[in-house]
Amino acid sequence: MTLTQHTSQGTILVIDQDASVLSSYILHLEEFGYEVLSAQCGRSAIDLIAVHSPDLIISDLRIPSIEGHPFFGHLHKRWPEIPVIVTSATGEVSDVVACLRKGARDFLIKPIEDMAILSHAVTRAIREIKLRKQNQAYKELLEARIPQNSGKLKNTNRYLTELNRRLTEVVASSKRLSTCVTLESFGTRLLQEFGHHLDASGGSLYIAGQEGLRLVHCLDDGHAPSLISYPVEKSSPFGFALRQKEPVLIGDINGERELRPSGFGGYHNGSFVIFPLQNQEGKAFGLVSIHGKKKPPFIHQDREVGGLLASYSSETLRAVRAMEALAKSEEKYRLAALTASDLISEWTPATDDLVWFGNIDAVIGSTPENRPTTLEAWLSLIHPDDQKRIAETYRKNINCATAPAMDYRVRHLAHGWRHFRERTSTIKSKGGGAKVLRACNDITIEKNAEEERIKFELKMQHAQKLESLGIIAGGIAHDFNNILMAVLGHADITLEEVGDNPAAQKSIKNIITAGKRATELAQQLLVYSGKGEVETTTVNINSLVSDMMRLIDVSVSKKVRIIFHPGDHTPAVDGNQSQLRQVILNLLTNASQAIGNACGQIVIRTGKIFCTKDDLAACSMPMRPGVDPPLPESTYTFIDIEDTGCGMDETAREKLFDPFYTTKKTGTGLGMAAVLGIVRQHRGTMTISSTPDVGTRIRVFLPSSCGKSEEQKVPEKPPTEKLIQQKDGLILIADDEEPVRKISQRMIEKLGFSVITACDGKEAVSLYKTHQKDISCIILDMTMPGLNGSEALERIRALNPSVKAIIASGYGSDTSRSDPDSDESCSYLQKPYQIAELRQVLQKVLNGHGPSTPEEHRR
Template sequence: MVASMSAKKTLCLFVVILSLFFHLTYSLAASPLRVGVYCNKPLVFQGEDGSWQGLCVDLLQDIAVREGWELEYVPGSWNQCLQRLEAGEIDLQLAIGWSAERARHFSFSSEPVFVNWGTIYVRPDSSIKSIVDLKNKTVATLENDIHRQVFADLLQRFQITCRLVDVQQYSEVFNLLQKGEVDAGLVNRLYGSINEGHYAVERTAMIINPIKVCYAAPLGQKSVLAAIDSNLARMKKETGSVYYRILDHWLGVAGQVKEVIPPWLKWVFGVTFLFMLFALAANSILKRQVADRTAELKQANDRLQKSQEKLDLALKGADLALWNWTIGADEIMVNDRWYTLLGYEPGEFPLSYEKWEELVHPDDLKQVSQMLLHHLAGELPFYQAEYRLRAKDGSWAWVQDRGQVMEWDEDGKPLRAAGTHQDITRERQEQERQQRLEAQLQQVQKLESLGVLAGGIAHDFNNILTVILGNNDLALNELSPSSTASARIEASSQAVRRAAELAQQMLAYSGKGRFFIADINLNELVTDMGHLLKVSIAKQVVLQYHLGKNLPAISADVSQLRQVVMNLITNASEAIGERSGVLNLTTGVMDASREYLRESYLDENQPAGLYVFMEVSDTGCGMDKETISHIFDPFFTTKFTGRGLGMAAVLGIVRGHHGAIKVYSEPGKGTTFKVLFPAVSREAVAMNHRLEDDVLWRGSGTVLLVDDEETLRALGKEMLEMLGLTVLLAEDGVQALEVYRQHAADIACVILDLTMPHMGGEQAFRELRQLNKDIKVIIASGYSESDIEDKFLGKGLSGFLQKPYQLGDLQAILQSVLPDQA
């Protein structure tokens, strides 16, 4: 009897539970499922017949038939849909992207429909290529769109000022962009792909925020979402299911979609009366479901972590070239920007590690490869390097490469690495330009300081030489030509003249040597020196000429140019040494650009234009970079007997002629010097030789000789008297003024030293001009004539006498200044 009563109670309890189950099921089936819809083709939109269509709509309708749901579509704008979902006024929202922020307000399906992302569109004629180009631009976005939020954060992170214009539909984004009311627009990639052909817009390579597109319900309401997850998991598992047919219908991607989440276990159907009676069986099922759900959550968390890595990489790589290297398979996937950075079409060739090595500059490859290997070995926390990649046109693009290993196997070996390439070509070019300018500035300062030193030495040296040379000259005039002493004095004078040439070379190095400028033809000068050049080189060296035709004239000093040619030829011959070799002397004309001239040894901002050049090349020993950097320094020489002034003089003469010089050399491969001089449009004059007049000119009148060196005063007085002139002496500028005031009516000319104590020549000249504006003054100095011209230009200077001077030089200058004296 007791057993019978217990059985009846159990049966009643089961009937009650079963009644409640069917009641709830009936209530759920009886109440329509309110679904929020908005226009986002091809995910959800309203067709021409007024019905709601799209990928997410078709999937939901198929699931609704299986679950026995009645659907009620509630249309509205995107903002209205979000507001209704949060207020519980709708039960389900279609086509909504998942984010951590939204997950705090809504419940999402665990099984996504697919992955979508945002894309930036511009007008076809736009110059916007990267996110940096959006600075101070206007961009249309969908209000409260998940891509808009990430895009705004990205702009703030990169400190890019950009005005966002919010609209209610994606179609309004394209409309505003087509009308030119905004500079760019942000839509999701599916809407853009389907609708971009209907508007005058162009898709860029800028990708924003990859996200999962899901279904969503009010927060905490997960029963409908659980049924959707179950159906989606089942459909994705079955090849050829309605899921893939719907994707193929709307996107044309059947058979190409990979599962985002592994399939769930099949729900247990046909729950029997036995599972409801026995708690043990129900508890077992519950444990199994909890375990399965835990495994699914772990897999979802792993996928979320990988997605976060990709998202971080996308954010860091906005407008950067992205690379993803599968190390074992040696496959490197890159985005379109990587190809365009090097001038290639996107996907023009597959990329592998071997191909990457071919593109890296040979000088950079070893160092970059070592850094990458150190990172793969775990010795460096990340990989970063700057190097050159060969572009399609053969040029070299500088990139900053950053990356790190993203996946390892169980043994800790790297499986996958990812990173970015940033184009830093302009920055490196600017950096190199600044370094070149700094080096050139240092070189100019060095030349100027050494030039001042060389000029000072030459001045004092010339004073001494003037005394020796002048006394020799006087002695020769007093001796009979047959005297044995004449030969000795002439030998002494010859040595003095060689010493004077050294002084002139020092002045030439400073760029301020004495120039007699004329319009000359370089070929004529080289040809005229042919015999001299031949005897100046070693017998085993062959000199070959390659003279260009129809060269324009250059404005130059013939003697200085001869010195350049001679120094370059002898230097090249000595570089060949005792071996047999070849010297090539080439002339020509070229149109030199500023870029070409900027690469010369000492860029002094020579203007672009037509230049006549002379090139001297040899097959000698060549030079390393260290030697080249000092080749033009005064007193630097690699020869045992050299003085180190020849090449210094070449540089000074070229600078003085506003030219340029280039040096090409490698150890063991010879050397080439190329000097360039500005061409002139005038006709070249025939070269002639200055002839000295053997007849001694004699003048009359009084000359005031002013010099602080007593020996020079005595020598000068004797020379002037030999020329028939009366001489007054003064040892500085102060004394010269006193003498002039006393004898102004008698003095026909003043020979004035430039550098003197108490009052120098420049101040004394001004004071003398105040006493007599027509006074004739000759400046005598060991400094160069160009220095004197700069100081006395336009001030009435009558002439310049270069120290050391001989009697003939003194006669020539006086004869020109005092032409009426006889």
């Protein structure tokens, strides 16, 4: 307990058990000239009050000896004339209300960072005390006046009594205002108090914002604008009040020359009063406007009473705004922690306490009972492959202000593993302790999406690789056919010219046989590249496999048992019978070679199945982006071939469809490539499952047909060859390959025609213009630089619509035919062709009949 030197400003007793708080209060109040008494407990304070009778008491809510509300009740009962200002670190609304009911004049929240708040509260309380003393002195003085002035004294006394009553009510109003915790409730209560004290029915409260004065509350709705934009006009009442920085009383606005009426016609009269709300620096941050006095006009006493209420309410309003801002900030932080994708937590290394601010239970499936509340418990949930790395990282980063992000997996208590990305920041206290703030973000969706993206990119790269291989294969087949054209053509002609030389004839026939085998390889490449022709019929899959069983039995090892389980009601398919036969034969050959010389079994099954989009997407056959449209959900006919052979590893499965890739010593690597091309052309797909040393199962899906399968036709006898009626005509041959032009010229001349040749389409058109009358037929290569065969034929037909033409190509007819609707004046010739095939096509074109497709050419 201490006592400072006496001053004339007044005596203040400060009660607080914290010596540092007492010291700061004493230093600040002494600077304003107050005599300051101090006590650290309730009993010492009562002794000091009894001896010194202070003018004001500042007491903490929690003090030793006599604590809390009983102490303030005792003070109010024993010394009601001494005002009490209560301080507290809690700021609970219930404490505020209880203290005010016990007689406290004000309530301040500790710690008081701005001591101006303390001095302002003290000054206000002291001013109230002095005002009461002055009123009492005036009253006593007036009562002592001479009797002749008794009437005047009575009026003055009544005035002062009324003023004292009103001031007392203002103090009570300030207490009620201090219980408000939101700006909205404060604004409503404030205008109610102003209306009550000034006997008015209208008014509004405006608070300064960034854009202007914004309306908080209005007693009489309907006329006050929600926003008065900056700058506020100087000639307006509000502008005038802001410039004056003090209450403005206007008896009749219509009689004011400098002020402009607002234009609102709903006022009962032109009298009103405006009170600025000011901060510690004297700057106005709000305005209270009161009008509609029941007994107008407003008088000077209204200005003084309202000014005192405005002064009280300014301080309270600042506290309310600060509390509301703090509450909003805390709520935002709480909501942010609950709704953020990051799980915010705080780890104290010294105690290993882990406190979560986010909804950790929703993320990892925990409950309050098994929630990880220590770092050790959290590490136990981390994937075993990540635990050691993460624990070491925690140890290294414990002294880092900010550490790099780290990714790891955390076990969800019900749904497997989740992927997390964590960032940590370490905050050190003055005492040397540390707390680590952790932000854990669940990136499972992103990780899964990244894995799917990588898988998709690999799948796309593989499909693009196969597409590139298909383009290469098509180009090789085309060039290969041109080479074979020269080989087979010269061999064919030579065979006719050698005469009766058996040895030479045998050698040339061997050359032709080898050339035809090479042609078959080229056809397989064309099928793989998707450029081979497909002429479809309705094919019965069960019948197709049954018819092939004899051929299959001959082509596979005797140690291999072949079992066929035809499905009941297996739908037919629309396809090319010879190509589908090739698919089955290639798959069975691969299955037999996978078994080798060992004993084994091959099972063939057929049937039907409805495939969804997910089923089709899971198939093993690579799709070409931008080329192969997605397969529709539908009923598919399947051919299932399962063997007990050596199986395939991952590498073999990935390269299964690559042309020229084979694991066999004698294989060409074109079997599965051809199967891929055929299935693609039939708008089908495949699934492949294989296990090394167990076996392989390949299932081919083909769209089911709605039509009935055609009965197998009895092969017709080859038609009797007819001679070409015209043999003295001129034939124009256009081909960019010189060996092809030369051998084609020899074949045509062998058939009795004259020949002119062109190296490209442009030269062909030019030669036709010159020799149009003499040319009987033109033979155009489909792929030539500049003008291709189709474009050259189009220009020639512009000269002669009835020109007879043959389109020759190393590709299939579907990609080479110049006009699908062409008549018998145009036909197709597949390279490499022999002289017999050339004779048949010329017979068809020149005589107006004969075969029209490559298959019929070779029949």
